[in-house]
Structures are given as C-alpha cells and as structure tokens.
Amino acid sequence: MNIKAHFPAFETGLVSELEEKADLISVPAGEPLLKTGQNIRSTMLITKGLVKVYREDEEGNEFFMYYLNPGDACALSMICATKQETSGIMAKAVMDTEVIKIPLQYMDEWMTRYKTWYYFVLETYRSRFEELLTTIDHIAFRNMDERLVFYLKRHQKSLNSNIIPLAFTEIAQELNSSREVISRLMKKLSDKGMVKLHRSHIEIIDLN
Structure with a gap:
C-alpha cells in the first residue's frame, strides 16, 4: 500500500495507522463502490484508476457529478460516514481501481490527532463543493x-x-x-x- 506516493503530505504516524487499520481493495471497471441507500461504514481514498460519482433517479436516469482520481477522497462518503447516514449517491469504477477503505471509527479520531488529515478532509470538502457549484452554474445558466x-x-x-x-x-x-x-x-x-x-x-x- 504505497500511501505516500498519492498522499505525500500525510505525516508518518498517519501513514502507519492507514497501513495498519485501513484496507486496500481492488474494484474492476464497471463495478459499483457505493449505491444509493447503502449504509456507509467507511470512507475511501483513491490510489489507482478512476471513479465516477453520480446521482440516479427512480427510473435509473443518471446525473454525472464528478470524477475521483488517484489522490482524491470521496467527500460525500466522508460526510455520510461521519453522520452515520445512508448514501445519497452512486459511485462506480470507470477503469480498474484501487481504493483505501477507512473504517468509520477512525474518521473523527484522526481529525483531532493528525493535522494533515484534518486539512485533507477540509480541502476535500472545499474542492468538491466548488466543483458542484460550477456544475450547478452550468445547469442553471448555460445552454x-x-x-x-x-x-x-x-x-x-x-x-x-x-x-x-x-x-x-x-x-x-x-x-x-x-x-x-x-x-x-x-x-x-x-x-x-x-x-x-x-x-x-x-x-x-x-x-x-
């Protein structure tokens, strides 16, 4: 699990805990990582591949939200995990993907123990929020x-x-x-x- 290659800012203690307590999973292209209504028990960091995040209505129509690349984290899974809510989004591997899955109980604990994790989570929230605002602007105001x-x-x-x-x-x-x-x-x-x-x-x- 080469965490430093994709998350170089993480301090040594955090990397050690990730190696010890998180799981590295492989997801083949086309397979889902999250489904609407699914209970969120972990958040995920992308180390390889590409993940599409989208919404799906009752008729199966999709609305594309954004992609997750290596070095990214899923902000919505972080929020749902922290609040112990079910997922309101879908996430699917576009190509063969590797994901670090972090159990729910370590989310808050690491926020207080590791500054780099704290700032990483905040930056993840900020960047995804800005990306969604850009998407909304194009939907609302563009042809x-x-x-x-x-x-x-x-x-x-x-x-x-x-x-x-x-x-x-x-x-x-x-x-x-x-x-x-x-x-x-x-x-x-x-x-x-x-x-x-x-x-x-x-x-x-x-x-x-």
Missing part, C-alpha cells in the same frame, strides 16, 4: 451546447486524454437530455473542427 463542451472538458481533464470513450446515449443520460439533441450538438462541434466523431469514442481536437 445545452455550452454544457456539453463543459462536460467534455471535464472528461478530458479527468481521463488525461483527448479520447473520450462515451456513447451519445450515455452523454444524453448524464446531461438529462435526449440522444437526438446530443447527436445534433456533437455534429456541430465536429463541423467546427472541435471534435472528431468515431464509432466507439469521441476525439477532442480543440474545445477552447
């Missing part, structure tokens, strides 16, 4: 074409790649739109030379 560009940019950044392996149907589902609308807007982006459309993926050329 669908602007939302689509913002969505593609987020995937480009999170995947660290210009190749976005998403189908139009999936994009439409996560943007609460229709496949026809997304298909039309993607063709407009393609005509402008901003993307290239392939059978199995979208290739980003220049979204700026």
Whole structure:
C-alpha cells in the first residue's frame, strides 16, 4: 500500500495507522463502490484508476457529478460516514481501481490527532463543493451546447486524454437530455473542427 506516493503530505504516524487499520481493495471497471441507500461504514481514498460519482433517479436516469482520481477522497462518503447516514449517491469504477477503505471509527479520531488529515478532509470538502457549484452554474445558466463542451472538458481533464470513450446515449443520460439533441450538438462541434466523431469514442481536437 504505497500511501505516500498519492498522499505525500500525510505525516508518518498517519501513514502507519492507514497501513495498519485501513484496507486496500481492488474494484474492476464497471463495478459499483457505493449505491444509493447503502449504509456507509467507511470512507475511501483513491490510489489507482478512476471513479465516477453520480446521482440516479427512480427510473435509473443518471446525473454525472464528478470524477475521483488517484489522490482524491470521496467527500460525500466522508460526510455520510461521519453522520452515520445512508448514501445519497452512486459511485462506480470507470477503469480498474484501487481504493483505501477507512473504517468509520477512525474518521473523527484522526481529525483531532493528525493535522494533515484534518486539512485533507477540509480541502476535500472545499474542492468538491466548488466543483458542484460550477456544475450547478452550468445547469442553471448555460445552454445545452455550452454544457456539453463543459462536460467534455471535464472528461478530458479527468481521463488525461483527448479520447473520450462515451456513447451519445450515455452523454444524453448524464446531461438529462435526449440522444437526438446530443447527436445534433456533437455534429456541430465536429463541423467546427472541435471534435472528431468515431464509432466507439469521441476525439477532442480543440474545445477552447
């Protein structure tokens, strides 16, 4: 469990406790890490792979919230774990992923014992809150074409790649739109030379 590689600020005592008391688990691509209504008994730190966090309605429609990359933690699982609430979100491994699972009882204890953990938790809350505000701004104040560009940019950044392996149907589902609308807007982006459309993926050329 190479904790220092992804969380270099953690002090030695905290790293030792993580190695002793936390579990490193492997999650294959496509497998869920959290489900809506699930009891939260631990929080998670990402050490490898990519995790998609999203909401799901009663009809199975998804609303994409954000990605978790190596070095990130799930802020909502931290909040739910601390308050001993059930999950209001879904989290799924996009690619083969490794996660450090920290049992609930150590969350508060480490907040008072380790400054680096305290600041890490606060920074995790702050960054996720700002990211959600940005998402809300785009939903409330932007047209669908602007939302689509913002969505593609987020995937480009999170995947660290210009190749976005998403189908139009999936994009439409996560943007609460229709496949026809997304298909039309993607063709407009393609005509402008901003993307290239392939059978199995979208290739980003220049979204700026």
